[in-house]
Structure formats: C-alpha cells, structure tokens
Amino acid sequence: MRFAAIADIHGNCLALEAVLADIAAQGIAYDHVVNLGDCFSGPLEAGRTGDLLLLLELVTVRGNHDRYLIELARADMHASDALAYDQLSPRHLNWLRQLPVTTVWRDQVFLCHATPEIDDVYWLDSVSPDGLVHLRSRVEIEAFAKGIDQELILCGHSHLPRSIRLEDGRLIVNPGSVGCPAYDDDVPFYHRVEAGTPLASYAILDKTEGHWTVTSRLVPYRHLDMARLASERGRPDWASALASGWLA
Template sequence: MAYELGRVAVLSDIHGVLPALEAVLAEPEVAAAERIVLTGDITAGPQPREVVELLRGLGERVLWVGGNADRELVEYRRGERDGIPDPIGPYAAECLTDEQVRFLAGLPASLTLGVRGHGRVLFCHATPRDDEEVVLVDSRLDRWTEVFAGLPDDVRTVVCGHTHMPYVRLAHGRLVVNPGSVGIPYGRAGAHWCLLGPGTDLRVTPYDVPAAVTRLVTECTYPGIAAWADEYLWARVTDTEAMQVFGSRDGRRAGA
C-alpha cells in the first residue's frame, strides 16, 4: 500500500450518545488526526439523528463502517424486520431521516487503510467476516484462526468493536485492537476510543456524566431515557458481567 496515514482516531459503538461523542471530538489529538474511522454501531441510541449530522459535518475526514445495530435500524425502517433486540432500537430508527437511513444502508462492512507503524489495517465492526460475531481479549487461538480465515496475509492489524471493552492483543502474529465504546462503555465510565499510528494508544475521555444524563433526559423523548442514561453512561454493566454474557457467544466450551 503506497500511502500510509500518520494518525487515525478510531471511534466505535457511539450508540447515539451525543455528549460522549462531542467530548471525544474535542480532544486535540482527535482534531489533529488525519482521519477518524468509525467502526460501527453509530446510531442505535438516544440521539441518532444528531450524531449522524455532527459526524457528516466533518466531511471526508470521517470514514464510516457499519455495525449490526446500524443495519438493524435500516432493516426496521424498511419493513424488513418487525422488531430490534435492543429496546431503544425502534425509537432510534424512527428518529432518523429518510436520507440518513439511505446513507446508513450504504455503509461498508469493513475498510482497509495503510497506517504508519501498522502497514495495512482492516477496520470492521465485530470480525472481518461478520458484524455480530464475538471475539474477546481471551478468545482462544483457534477461534482467531476461524475469524481470520480468508484475510489477506498482508493485513497485520485488525481493528474491531462490538463488545464495548477495550483491549490490544496478538493473535497468530496479527495485532487485534478494540477501542472500546464511546457511548456505552462496559467496566468504567468515560468515552473510550483509540489513537492508531505509529503506536496503539487506548484512550478514555472523561466527561461530565451527570450533565450528560440530564441533557439526554431533557432532549430525548424515549420513554425510558432516564433509566437508560443512568445505566449506560455510568457504565453500570461491569466488564466481568459483559465477559460472562459474551463468553458463551465466542464458541468456548461451558466453564472454559
């Protein structure tokens, strides 16, 4: 790959939480990054329309990858499904404009960029082959063999989201990076993201969570917004709880 970007800010799983996104975008290193890559689940949350407007306003600096939750909102609006597993999903789907739905429908499942210090990097939502598949920091190596199947040999770094927990690990010589979640973190509060190139820096941006909760309650008409904001912005779901739930979905044996 001839051209390599110097620095890329990776934002995943924003989930329509505008105050968290605004806090990350205000970070000097995000403002200075050559590109901002979004690795899916951008819209399924309390302020999807506003989040899309803000990000699209940044123009070509922002590169988009769709996630399973974005796909579900599109399918719901198009009448291709009757419901969405996430209770806030139908509300979020109805908040989007028709033009935004068309835009989200066109998002790629992955993209590949050259990044200094990493060479060819593949960005996806869950895994390179599926937008819902689960891999974790402690997933076994044969699991990584499965999800890397068909990946070009010159892709030496894979950046994914989906599980809302940040980590960096090696698997079969490839670096795997999960930036965590901007909007719905598990384990500790704050807006989690990653700065890629030439190193791999997992970051968390603290922001005024009580003010953000108040803002969502004031600006969002979702009936359960107060409880939703309290649970997710304060990261009431621990990393231990999340690992227990996701562990059954990464193909591991019971008790492993």
C-alpha cells in the same frame, strides 16, 4: 502513520463531541479518524449524532445495529433501535445503506464492526453459559483473521477495549465504546458487559519504525446529562450505564 479509531457511539452525541475534541487536541485531523460502526442505536440523540457524522465524512463501516435500522421494519425493532429510528431522517438512513461492512484504510488497516464475516459476534471475547465474558481462545481469534493480509486489524462491537497480538505478529485492536459503557444481551447466553467507568473510550494508533503502538484513551464528558435523558425516555438500564459504567 498516526490515526484514531472510534466505535459504538450509540447516539451519544455529547460523548462523540468530547472524543472528537480530544482527538483534535492530540493533533489528529478528522481525515485520520476511522469509525467502526453502531452509530445511532439507543435512547439518546441519534439525529444529532447523524448530523455530525454526515458532516465529518469519517471513514465508517456498518455495525449490526446500523444494519437493523435499515433492514427491519419499525415494528420489528428492539426498543433501542426503534427510539433511534424515530429520530433519523432519510438522509441518515441512506448514509447507513451506503456504508461498507468491511474496508481497508490506506492499504494498511483492516476495519470491521465485529468479525469480518458476521457483524454481531464478538471477535476477541466469548460468553460462557453462566454469562461470564472472557477472552476468546487464540485458536478462535486466529480463525476469524484468516485471509486478512493487513498487519493492523480494528474491530468493535463488544464495547471493551482490547489489544491482541496474533502469532504471526498481526495486531487486533478494539477501541472500546464512545457512547455506551455497559449493556446486557441474551445472545449466545445472557450476559452483561460493563466497562466500569462512564468515560468515553477510543484508541490512537501509531506506526513508527514499522511497528504499531496503541494508546487507549478515556475521555470525560457530561455523562450525567445523557443519563438523565435516558431516564426521561424510560430506559433506567441506560441511565445506570451512562452514570456509572455499570448496570444497576
């Protein structure tokens, strides 16, 4: 089995198009691509991204920002969600409503956005009170995986590509972010997540002779076009992230 995993597009349609082209160049069909959520939120091209995703019909799970778009009133949304919401049509929102929180793909791969039970908590990473993002302890990572039978587990949310082997041999993979290489957050403590590159990230998973291997891929695209768009829409933080992979 060979397939691709994408996550955290965040309305960056140019990055998504580049990643999809790279996936096709690797000989992987679109029915062998899974999407781990957070599809639209951001100051970029949510509507265009939605049109493409609905056309492709990728296996997709719902992320926390996808949930905000269908659960919160427009007035209660943070800026990135509100900017995306204003571009989305009822059919895009109905698509989000129909997405599962978790799913099992082809009986072998468990998919979720963040953790199986909570969609806005990092699975593989933790944040210290001084804002340092670091690998979680094995005990904590293992606890989130309790009850999952599949030997390959995929998650997103942190935007950081990671692969962690559990004690029992199960593999957890975060493919990184297609469209948002850096951001800051104040939960549970103020911190920054910075990939350090503007390239779009995804992963290819191969199962040969009963074992999974992971290939992380970084894909160039017209990232400065997206940085300019973010700047025009009053988001210098996004502009810096998209231009460089770092926050200013």
